[in-house]
Amino acid sequence: MGCFPCFGDSNKRSNKKINTTHNQHNDQADDDARHSEIVKTTPKETQKKEESKNAVVVQQLETDQSFGGHGEMEEIKAKPFTFDEMEYATENFKPDHFLGEGGFGKVFKGKLRDTSQVVAIKRLDRNGTQGIREFVVEVMTLGLVDHPNLVKLIGFCAEGDQRLLVYEFMPLGSLEDHLHDPSRKSLDWNTRMKIAAGAARGLEYLHDKMNPPVIYRDLKCSNILLGEDYHPKLSDFGLAKVGPTGDNTHVSTRVMGTYGYCAPDYAMTGQLTFKSDIYSFGVVLLEIITGRKAIDNTKSAKEQNLVAWARPLFKDRKKFHQMVDPLLQGHYPVRGLYQALAISAMCVQEEPSMRPLVADVVTALTYLASQIYDPQIHPVQNC
Ligand SMILES: Nc1ncnc2c1ncn2[C@@H]1O[C@H](COP(=O)(O)OP(=O)(O)OP(=O)(O)O)[C@@H](O)[C@H]1O
Numbered sequence: 001m002g003c004f005p006c007f008g009d010s011n012k013r014s015n016k017k018i019n020t021t022h023n024q025h026n027d028q029a030d031d032d033a034r035h036s037e038i039v040k041t042t043p044k045e046t047q048k049k050e051e052s053k054n055a056v057v058v059q060q061l062e063t064d065q066s067f068g069g070h071g072e073m074e075e076i077k078a079k080p081f082t083f084d085e086m087e088y089a090t091e092n093f094k095p096d097h098f099l100g101e102g103g104f105g106k107v108f109k110g111k112l113r114d115t116s117q118v119v120a121i122k123r124l125d126r127n128g129t130q131g132i133r134e135f136v137v138e139v140m141t142l143g144l145v146d147h148p149n150l151v152k153l154i155g156f157c158a159e160g161d162q163r164l165l166v167y168e169f170m171p172l173g174s175l176e177d178h179l180h181d182p183s184r185k186s187l188d189w190n191t192r193m194k195i196a197a198g199a200a201r202g203l204e205y206l207h208d209k210m211n212p213p214v215i216y217r218d219l220k221c222s223n224i225l226l227g228e229d230y231h232p233k234l235s236d237f238g239l240a241k242v243g244p245t246g247d248n249t250h251v252s253t254r255v256m257g258t259y260g261y262c263a264p265d266y267a268m269t270g271q272l273t274f275k276s277d278i279y280s281f282g283v284v285l286l287e288i289i290t291g292r293k294a295i296d297n298t299k300s301a302k303e304q305n306l307v308a309w310a311r312p313l314f315k316d317r318k319k320f321h322q323m324v325d326p327l328l329q330g331h332y333p334v335r336g337l338y339q340a341l342a343i344s345a346m347c348v349q350e351e352p353s354m355r356p357l358v359a360d361v362v363t364a365l366t367y368l369a370s371q372i373y374d375p376q377i378h379p380v381q382n383c
């Protein structure tokens, strides 16, 4: 999938954002329209007009029809903040508070002035219309959702050309950090299955419980954040898209997402389906099991793409043990490993219709997570 132009590269990570046009319906036009609307109605010149900046985005959200025309602001729980409050919370975006950086900007830890609540504040880069659209979608989507496996959006700030999102703070950081940062203690098997099952439940809420249903589009390890006791929550709904309605099976869109996680069918055709998310979920599950990155440019050519590396191994049970993260040091259940690999293999099938529904993935992983592995009782595998 190396044929896509990239944007929003982070120095920290090898995962690259994809943004490619396959245009039956090109939503760039929508983005530009939205952007120009915001720019047009948020003049910088006078202080008085500055005060209405948050209201402009709120108005934008009220009029945006892409989420089924939710016009009632009382449904959007996110609170507007001033930029001054954001500066206070982060002590002027002090480097000490820096948490990480993604495709759309830097994230800082902060403490809100009025409630003393500890939060994570994402300051969107000021260049590019993309960020503006993400901003509107993020406020709309996260402002509406309420689920234990989805990160809560507490508020937002839209002052002048500043765009910030205020989230609940997730104290254990991202799954990516835990899987791929060698300075961290390795996750045990039970924790890995708990995270996989929780992330699947978050996705199930978006696909099956939200009305209209939402396709996540950017499921990956850095977007699975961890709370106390490794409770997982999905974050970053900036790329989310309302799913197909009626008899339609897909939504046509620019191809967006992250290298290594993007379903091949979606990458080739631009046709986004719920099964595109299932593919990404399969890649995440494979990372959880193997401890390998979705794309790892430090490995030999054959091993750089995780799914390409795993496909031939999926076919041979004898090779399953070679796939397990060596950091587990043999502490995993054999049956559990087979089952987890089987779920992942089903999710990353080339043919989208062969991939399971999220509800089935949730059922399977909830069962797997309930089968607690105890190294005192169960044999340690010879790796
Ligand atoms: N709510 C949060 N609580 C704690 N840390 C967070 C929170 N949100 C983000 N982070 C940290 O900031 C880092 C960057 O997040 P960000 O979402 O900007 O980038 P990303 O997920 O790596 O890439 P992308 O832009 O594609 O989502 C995360 O990896 C995580 O460590």
Ligand SMILES: [Mg+2]
Binding pocket: 102, 222, 223, 235, 236
């Ligand atoms: Mg993210």
